[in-house]
Amino acid sequence: MTQLIRVEDLRVVAGDEGSEVEIVKGVSFSLEKGEVLALIGESGSGKTTIALALLGYARRGCRLSGGVVQVGEHDMLALSEKQLQGLRGNRVSYIAQSAAAAFNPAKKLIDQVVEGALIHGLGTRAELQAKAIGLFRDLALPNPERIGRRYPHQVSGGQLQRVMAAMALISDPLLVVLDEPTTALDVTTQIDVLRAFKRVVRERGATAVYVSHDLAVVAQMADQIVVLNGGQILEQSATAPLLKTPAHEYTRSLLAAARPDTTIRPPSGIAEDVPLLTISGLTAGYGNKNMQGMPAIRVLEDIDLTVRRGQAIGVIGESGSGKSTLARVVAGLLTPAIGGLTFDGQPLGGSLSERTPEQFRRIQMVFQNADTALNPMHSVATILSRPLKMYFGLKGAALQARIGELLDLVRLPRTLAERRPNELSGGQKQRVNLARALAAKPDLILCDEVTSALDTVVGAAILELLRDLRQQLGVSYLFISHDISTVRALCDDIVVMYSGHKVQAGSRQSFAEPPFHPYTDLLIHSVPELRQGWLESCGTTCATLPPIGERANVPELCTFLNRCPVRVDGLCNRTAPNRRTLDNGGEILCHHDSAQLLNTQQGVTTMTLGAYA
Template sequence: MPTDPLVTVRDLRVGAITDASRKVEIIRGVDFDVAPGEIVALIGESGSGKTTIALSLMGHARPGCFISGGSVRVGDFDVTGLSERARRELRGTEVSYVPQSAAAAFNPAKRIIDQVVEVTKIHRLMPRAEAEERARELFRALALPEADSIGERYPHQVSGGQLQRLAAAMALVGDPQLVIFDEPTTALDVTTQIEVLRAFRSVMEKTGMAGVYVSHDLAVVAQIADRVIVLKNGEIQEVGATEQILTAPEHPYTKELMAAFEPVPHVPVEVPHSSPKPILEVEHLSAGYGGKPGAEPTYRILKDINFKLERGRNLGVIGESGSGKSTLARAVAGILQPYEGAVQLDGEELKPDLHERRKDHLRRLQIVFQLADTALNPAVPVGTILGRPLTFYHGMKGERRERRVIELLDMVQLPGALRHRLPGELSGGQKQRVNLARALAAEPELILCDEITSALDTVVGAAILELLKDLQKDLGLSYLFISHDLSTVEAICDDVLVMLNGEVVEALPAQKMSTEATHPYSKLLISSVPKLDTAWLSGLEQDPELVARFTNR
């Protein structure tokens, strides 16, 4: 017997107000259903309307946007016809949301358990003791360690993968009928992503909840979704079962997305201004957190790191969440002062502390951070964000600075009109490209890239890699490229360092990583890269002892 849909969307239209106070339509006539217990994926490029449509299921629109037409029903509720007060009652009980950035979703000053059960207090769903027991049940179901006590910690005291699963627990504790997952594994390394996907799928299957999964990663979608909706420019291009979309796509745009998922071949870039000196040399670098600056820290993270990066070449750094990848970038940039070792830029030793470095050293070595939500000032327009380094490093003001801001946005494939918007009005991919443009504003020689393509869809991510190569060719740039995506590292990097527990356990040319890696941990990383195969995750067999030895699960 066919069942009635849990979600019914008909002729959904969403409008937005432009900088010139003109109304435009960004979602045009979208129709789809979601059955009880079904997981439907929304895929497409950044800006295609994935998150905008998903948020509309809660009756919510981003700043500057509004639901202008059509209808959305969830269960017995006409979401588009409800008052805002009634919609608030709906959120967390009938429909809930798991954000892309769990770090930005949690209050760092409050215990995790207090935040996870908050929805039960707001909606008066159950007594506090019952809510805490429900939360602990979810912690166990989501395979979180120390489920009975992890809630007593603060957000900064758990790993990224653990925090993302805790965000899911926060969404599930109110027992909703529908859960919206907004790119929840985008920023996670491959081994952590596997545990999160398994946990999500297990909980959804056991509870029978329906899900809408927003993602640009087709390999992830293959593991979790029953059906796929392909979007472009606010319109549906194709709808089909996941297997059909992956193996026999019909629409040209779907075929384009599939083609963009294919690995990009690495072609070494010949750069001008070659020099016998490495652009970056790191010797016996050790760093950590806690204690006095320059002294041995309370928590040691990096342990005796050594490597050289030749000018015009790219070095990839991969490893588990917590392995020390981002800490390495911060120590090289001077944000975190190491207690041992030295960093040289083009043969000149850099001061350990950022505040003691010469202005020219600051300009020549830039960093692009992973989390755009926390890296960009939410109260400042994009044009001001990009204009500040132009004034600081190059003394640009007025019209000259304005023209350069537009040029920088064009370099990262964003329209110049975006300079008037606030970061909160941009998609995740757009915010990350603004991050890159800010680094380019300094006209650097070396860019430390901390997961800069992890928030981008496959089409835009491939375009950004091509952009990085073009910039490298034109400007003689070098990149230290931190990533959990091995295909990305192989596409742009010449060499790879594999990090585990703050140490380099293997160093290989990027093109030999998949075939010649010898360390067991390197092999685990390679085996954890998702495939475009709906049976991949369920059929994945990894040595439990090896997984337990080398990961934080």
């Protein structure tokens, strides 16, 4: 083995000259050729700053102030900008977190994949296009010969992430930096992307640095792990011993935060047996409506749901399942085509104009991305004052006192009141986002993926805050997520959505062990475990089946038909499933009963048509 990467006493400072603050403090590590090293830590730990230093790059307002960064024979801190430009995208490549932001929407994928290699003179266009197609095939992209002709918006998020990996690998770089490449993906899509990344990295002998906040993810990829906090290395070890016996308390906290359902429990005895929100026969979508009033694109179909006062219901499913559309309907941002809503015993209009001011106040929404939900030009105090003035007419000392109370409620120091969102951390911004919703004193809060953009430690803290607020205020939640662990940590009941349909519903306890709807089983077994080798043994791939999310060709049949590993020809492809009750009290939309599902989900037998004759 040959040492390929050497980082020694790396230091990075931020701020203006004379008032600089050191944000990376003497970090050192090395990699052998073909190894994968993970940099892990919560937001602000310095992991991305260190990863970018491997490209000889520092973000605006930062400066590489000292140390050695050796990549092969190149000292990245001693090179000129022109020399660095010759290495970036050539000998050192970077895979960003957001593939959507990394591509030009006006250019075809194949042109963007080969562009950097063409600039560096690594081959002719024809040679590089052939190489790109080979990478598409290695990365398990569908129709590798043709997918490059598409534009970025014409492929899924997981596919675009793999195309970006092809862009990074086409130059056969000495080092590949992967910066949170699966954080924005659903758990089901994440598995496919991780498998593709791991196979290509191993087969091509690539050396890689993988940046993440999730130990369960890096456990599948990394040979060694560096744990960072505050710009310093707290622990460094091979992956297996670090997962088994972490030496530092901070590493142990990361391990605990990786699975919040093992450390956080929803409060008991809070929910009352009184319906707060009732949804009946709901169908909704987008586009022009036909003569029957049905939208051109149906996103939700025949949804029934009841949220009791003080109850937390989790809604899970991958992107495109309809869960965020359900929240938009409840919030009055999308008018349903069919069906009705009732709130606290009164009809709830489908649009905001049909609702009373009191109904508007009592249903609030907390959005996924606080960066776009909070006005960057306003201070925290101004953001919180708007609902207080609108709903309660507060002003003067009473207004300032209530702003202070709201900051106390979400556990933020009152000194943050005059700061703007860009001066806050991701977790602080999400707490302000929540405080704004609480300012209206709502009865129901719609939480749309409120922890998915946060690291595991901060996300776990937000979940604990939501649990405590529910205990303190008796507020109800409709909590939307794609992560079963997050939902089980907070909610009393869980609803599973697939392609606009409610395919399973039941208590949190009913989701603790089989039987499950086949799609629920897929979701649960797509959450990475904290052990090496899980990715190879999880068994959730159905390579011969269409991509997850693709609906059955016949809309009247089960929407999961094309993906279902236990579908029965002659039954599932001819007859629409009915809702049936499982032995654990849960409800599923499926032809199979508890015993039949248990047989497959516990690995006892394989389902055949004869079992249903």
